[in-house]
Amino acid sequence: MSRKTWAAVDDYIVDSLFAADPALDAVLAANTEQGPPAIDVSPAQGKMLSLLARIQGAKKILEIGTLGGYSTIWMARALPAGGKIVTLELDPHHAKVARSNFERAGVSARVDLRLGPALQSLVALGAENAGPFDLVFIDADKPNNPNYLSWAMRLSRPGTVIVCDNVIRDGAVLEEDGHDANVEGARAAFSFIGSDKRLDGTAIQTVGAKGYDGFAIAIVN
Template sequence: MSQKIWTAVDNYIAQSLIPADPALDAALEANREHGLPAIDVSPALGKLLNLLVRMSGARRILEIGALGGYSTIWLARALPAGGRVVTLELDPRHAEVASDNIRRAGLSERVDLRVGPALESLSKLEAEGAEPFDFIFIDADKPNNPNYLVWAMKLSRPGSVIICDNVIRDGAVLNTDGGDLNVEGARAAFSFIGGEKRLAGTAIQTVGAKGYDGFAIAVVE
């Protein structure tokens, strides 16, 4: 199988199951225009996140890694009235683009966008006495995966869903030579989830427009 086929099938999935959406299309276009890295989730994965939020009945979402807000829009749209997404973004320029995209999608009242190092923002959330989050999506700098998972446990409750993206990395997750910090972060996510007695988890391999990758998914017990 080839990347060409994976991309064609991803496009077929989107055309068949995901209606055209001006706000989401505009978000991707704005991200391109402002030179943001093209690492947004695919439409198929964005729709999956949306459905998982709806299936879990989540009302409070924590997103670690907003980039340009494309995944944030998918997450926020899944919330019931009164629901809230707290999304964290390191880069002020990325956050500015994300804020515009979220506003254009009519979701500003549902999204609390916080700018700065995620570990600092997470510490502030704890200091503020933030209520537990029902759904946590981790898609930021991969070497910090274990630190983000520690915080996810602190800021969750039994029944919370935790998803950690990009954990397969073209199969490089099997490498043990320690030469790639992103691969080490992926392996650390597996070690954390597998070793945490309060988590029940698995991982899903994916192929598509973004290549060969996958995500880990866990539920707090």
Template structure:
């Protein structure tokens, strides 16, 4: 098996299990046209996030790393009518594209998009005494994974589900002596989850159109 085969299987999954979705296709096209990096989750991964939100019965979702809002839309669609997703984005241009995508997708009323350094936005949420989140998706700058996980814990409650993306990195997570900051961030996520007795976690290795990577998933005890 190779990247071409993995991507073909992803295409098969989408063809077999998903209905055509011109809106989400337009979102990906808009992200490309606006020069955003092609690092969105895949459709299969977006659907997984949507299902996890539904399985958890989440009403409040926190996302660290909006990009163009593709994953945000998947999760926002899974929320009940009174649900809300707070999503954090550093880059004003990315945030502007995301806002247009939220309008295009009809989810703007469920999305609270905050622009600026994520740690500042998280600190502001803490200062607001924000109601705890039911589901947290972390997909931003990897070296800050431990900081984001720490804030996720502060803003969660027992039963909150935390998902951290890009933790396998083509298997480079095994490299103890490497100097890749993203790999070090992935390893730090494992260390955080494994070292916090309040978390019960695992990880899922994944192959597909995004290559060889995976998610760490944990539940707050």
């Protein structure tokens, strides 16, 4: 099986299960035109995050890593009236593109975008007693996965769902003695979830338009 086949199956999933969505199509086009790297979640993955939020009944969501806001929009759409997603972004240009995309998708009122280093923003959220969040999605710089997971725990409650993206990395997560900081971050996410007795987790390997990767998913006991 090839990446071409995986991408074709992703297209089939979208064509078969999703209604036409010009707003989200425009968001992806804007991201391509305005420069954020093409590392958004796929449409199928975005829909998965949306369904997880709905299954969870999430009213408060924390996203670490906004990029152009594509995944943010999927989750924001799943929120009930009065719900809010706080999303953290380091890069001012990415944040500017994301804000424009939130307007385009009609979700700006549900989104609180915090600009700056995520760890600083997380400290601020802690000081504000902003938690607990019902769903936390971690998709930022991978070496900081343990720090982000630690903050996710501080800002959670029993029943909070935590999702960490890009933890398989084409299978490189198996490399115990590698020198890739992103792989080390993925392995650190597994170590954190596996060793923290407050968490019950698993991982899902994925193939598709984004290649071979996966998510770690855990619930706070």
